[in-house]
Amino acid sequence: MNFSDVYALGPLDGRYRGEVAPLVDHLSEQALNRARATVEVEWLIFLSTNHVLPGAPVLTDAEIDYLRSIPRKMDDADVARLAAIEAETRHDVKAVEYFLKEKMDASPATLGEHTSLPQMHEIVHIFATSEDINNLAYALNIKGAVESMWLPAARGLVADLTDMATTHAATPMLSHTHGQPASPTTLGKEIAVLANRLTRQLSRIARAEYLGKFNGATGTYGAHSVSIPDADWPALARAFVEGLGLTFNPLTTQIESHDWMSELFSDVVRFNRIAHNLATDFWTYISLGYLAQNLAAQGNTGSSTMPHKVNPIRFENAEANFEISCALLDTLSATLVTSRLQRDLTDSSTLRNVGVAFGHSLLALTNLRRGVAGVDANREALDADLDSHWEVLGEPIQQAMRAAAIAGATGMQDPYERLKELTRGHQVGADDMRAFIDSLGLPENTAARLRNLTPATYVGLAKELVALGS
Numbered sequence: 001m002n003f004s005d006v007y008a009l010g011p012l013d014g015r016y017r018g019e020v021a022p023l024v025d026h027l028s029e030q031a032l033n034r035a036r037a038t039v040e041v042e043w044l045i046f047l048s049t050n051h052v053l054p055g056a057p058v059l060t061d062a063e064i065d066y067l068r069s070i071p072r073k074m075d076d077a078d079v080a081r082l083a084a085i086e087a088e089t090r091h092d093v094k095a096v097e098y099f100l101k102e103k104m105d106a107s108p109a110t111l112g113e114h115t116s117l118p119q120m121h122e123i124v125h126i127f128a129t130s131e132d133i134n135n136l137a138y139a140l141n142i143k144g145a146v147e148s149m150w151l152p153a154a155r156g157l158v159a160d161l162t163d164m165a166t167t168h169a170a171t172p173m174l175s176h177t178h179g180q181p182a183s184p185t186t187l188g189k190e191i192a193v194l195a196n197r198l199t200r201q202l203s204r205i206a207r208a209e210y211l212g213k214f215n216g217a218t219g220t221y222g223a224h225s226v227s228i229p230d231a232d233w234p235a236l237a238r239a240f241v242e243g244l245g246l247t248f249n250p251l252t253t254q255i256e257s258h259d260w261m262s263e264l265f266s267d268v269v270r271f272n273r274i275a276h277n278l279a280t281d282f283w284t285y286i287s288l289g290y291l292a293q294n295l296a297a298q299g300n301t302g303s304s305t306m307p308h309k310v311n312p313i314r315f316e317n318a319e320a321n322f323e324i325s326c327a328l329l330d331t332l333s334a335t336l337v338t339s340r341l342q343r344d345l346t347d348s349s350t351l352r353n354v355g356v357a358f359g360h361s362l363l364a365l366t367n368l369r370r371g372v373a374g375v376d377a378n379r380e381a382l383d384a385d386l387d388s389h390w391e392v393l394g395e396p397i398q399q400a401m402r403a404a405a406i407a408g409a410t411g412m413q414d415p416y417e418r419l420k421e422l423t424r425g426h427q428v429g430a431d432d433m434r435a436f437i438d439s440l441g442l443p444e445n446t447a448a449r450l451r452n453l454t455p456a457t458y459v460g461l462a463k464e465l466v467a468l469g470s
Contacts, residue, residue, distance in 0.1 A: 012359040019366050020359040026145035027355030030079055035137035036096045037071035039244070043214075044123050046240050052231055056123060057116040066111055070103050093130040100124050127224045129217045131343070135256035136212045138351060139246050142261070143210040145358055151206065153365045154271060158198050160372050161278075165192035169466035171377050172456040173290060174385045174392070181389040184455050187290070187377055189462035192469040194278045201271040208267070211260040212246040213237070218342050219252040254343035258336035265333040265357070269326045272361055276322040279315040279368055282375065286312045289381035294374045314371030321364035328357035386455040390433045391423035393453060397437060400446050411441045430454070 008014030025031055045067060046052075048059040059067070078099070086095035101124055104117040111117065125133075169188035174181055214237040215221050221233040238248040249256055285291040293310050335350055398415040405412035422428065422436055437450045 010356070012356060012363070016359075016363050019363050022149055023145060023355055023359055023362060026141045026149065027358060029352075030074070031141055032137055033079070033082055033092070033096055034071045034074050035140050036093060036133050037074065037100060038068075038140070039133050039136045040096060040100055040124060040128075041067045041070060042244065043125075043128065043240065044120070046236075046243065047123060047126070050236070050239075052228070052236060053123065053126075054228070057120060059116075062111055063107070063115060063117055066107055066115075066117070067104075070100060091130075093133050096133070097125045127216060127227070128214070129254060131255045132214045132216070134348075136214070136241065136244060136246065138354075139210040139212045139256075139260075140244060142264070142354060143245070145355075146205065146208070146264070150268075150358055150362060150365075151202070153362055153369075154198070154202055154205075157275065157365055157369050157372070158195050158202065160369055161191050161195040161198070164188070164372065165195055165466050165469070168377055169463045170459075171379070171382065172386060172459050173382050174389055174455065181385075181392055183392055183395050184386060184458050186459050186462040186466070187382070188466045189459075190281070192466045194274065194281070196469045197274045198271060198278075201267060201274065204267045205264065205271065208264045209247045209260050210245075211249040211256055212241040212244065213249045213252045213256045214240055215252060218254050253339065253341070255339055255347065257339075258347060262333040262337050265329040268358075268361065269329045269333070272322045272326050272329070272364070275364065275368060276319055276326075279318040279322070279364075279371070282371065283312050283315045283319075286315075286375065288385070289378055290385075291375040292378040292381075294376065312371065314367045314374065318364040318368040318371065321360040321367070325357050325360035325364060328353055328360070332357060383456060389455055390430055391426070391428045392455055393433055393450075393458060394419040394423045396453060396458060397433075397440075397450055400442065400450055401440065404442055404446055407443075409441070409443055 005014040005017060008017070012020050045059060045064055048056060049064075051058070081102075082095055082099050085098050086092055089095050089098065101121050104120060104124070107115050107117040165188040167188065168191065169186060171187040172184055173187045173190070175183055175185045175190075213219070215234075216223055221237075224231070224233040234250060238250070241248040247260075282291060286293060293312065332350060332354065336347055339347060398419045401412045401415035401418075405415075422432075434451050437447055440447070442450070
């Protein structure tokens with residue numbers, strides 16, 4: 001069977017492959033092997049350039065360039081060769097070690113017959129357990145995926161929302177608390193709330209630490225200190241890990257404890273869930289008619305049988321994919337922090353789902369940004385709904401009566417109860433509300449201010465608040 005999208009088991013490798021394909025460069029099996037090869041190569045170079053191994057050849061600049069080119073130029077033939085080696089070894093990290101040794105054996109064709117690389121087999125993977133390689137490879141790949149792909153997409157969403165909030169900072173909108181008409185706000189202010197919430201999470205994610213260790217089979221530098229007792233192995237390990245751009249974890253079992261992953265994944269989950277809230281709110285605003293869909297921007301047919309409909313599928317798709325991403329990241333976050341005694345292999349299988357988890361989040365972000373780009377305020381519907389709910393002015397009138405009573409005005413007793421009698425269960429219009437204001441005996445400046453108030457102008461400092469958050 002020839003492979004095509006329709007035969008893919010999962011939607012990220014099938015239907016939605018085009019949306020998430022760049023993640024393959026960071027979170028695929030091939031990317032993992034490339035990162036493993038990178039760590040192995042950099043360890044060899046580190047040991048040589050720091051003269052850690054007595055009697056070992058010192059690499060030339062040309063040899064260092066050759067070694068670094070192995071993972072950088074890894075192609076389909078190399079991937080196939082790695083797979084063939086792993087089929088024999090039944091060990092993925094050992095396969096990378098043997099693959100590198102084959103490349104070193106082939107180096108004279110490029111570097112000349114005097115190169116020392118073929119004689120340096122025993123330096124490859126020296127003092128390393130598989131987890132020394134794996135934990136650094138995963139840290140490098142997750143860091144790359146988050147910083148080069150996920151964060152830019154997430155920041156793009158926040159920028160889109162910030163622009164929309166600024167545009168509609170003064171666009172009045174009826175609020176709904178508990179699903180009921182409530183004190184008006186502005187569309188921009190409500191969008192700014194979501195943008196501000198997402199920004200806080202992005203700040204946390206941007207500060208994430210990506211930890212790594214390189215301390216041997218059970219984290220004791222046992223083989224290191226026996227073989228070369230005079231070396232300061234903790235200091236060397238720190239220098240190596242930090243040289244890769246990671247944060248050094250000085251105390252571990254056989255594995256790096258994955259606590260940093262749990263922290264990062266929990267923060268991404270929180271971002272996902274706030275963005276999910278954004279998707280459901282925009283969906284509801286579309287349902288209320290407050291947001292109108294730009295049909296050309298949405299680019300969809302709508303209902304298969306009801307031609308009048310254009311379904312808000314971008315927001316619905318985002319909802320679904322955020323939920324799948326959260327489910328996976330929640331599981332990863334909960335399970336990765338536990339390893340039986342000094343090591344068990346549950347994390348090995350679990351970690352292979354990181355790419356799927358981030359893929360669904362990235363797909364959701366893509367759809368959410370398209371959804372946001374394809375809607376705009378429906379001023380006619382917003383204004384009509386505001387004008388249908390003059391009862392929402394019961395709040396400011398009641399509070400003005402309280403303030404007037406405190407200032408010494410008479411006849412202001414029972415403000416809540418009087419507004420309740422006027423508004424609850426009754427259709428109240430502009431004339432009714434103004435007649436009620438005139439009957440209260442309020443100080444004239446207060447009464448004039450309330451008479452001029454409408455649901456559309458009762459938005460408080462919403463516009464100013466948008467500016468504070470941008």
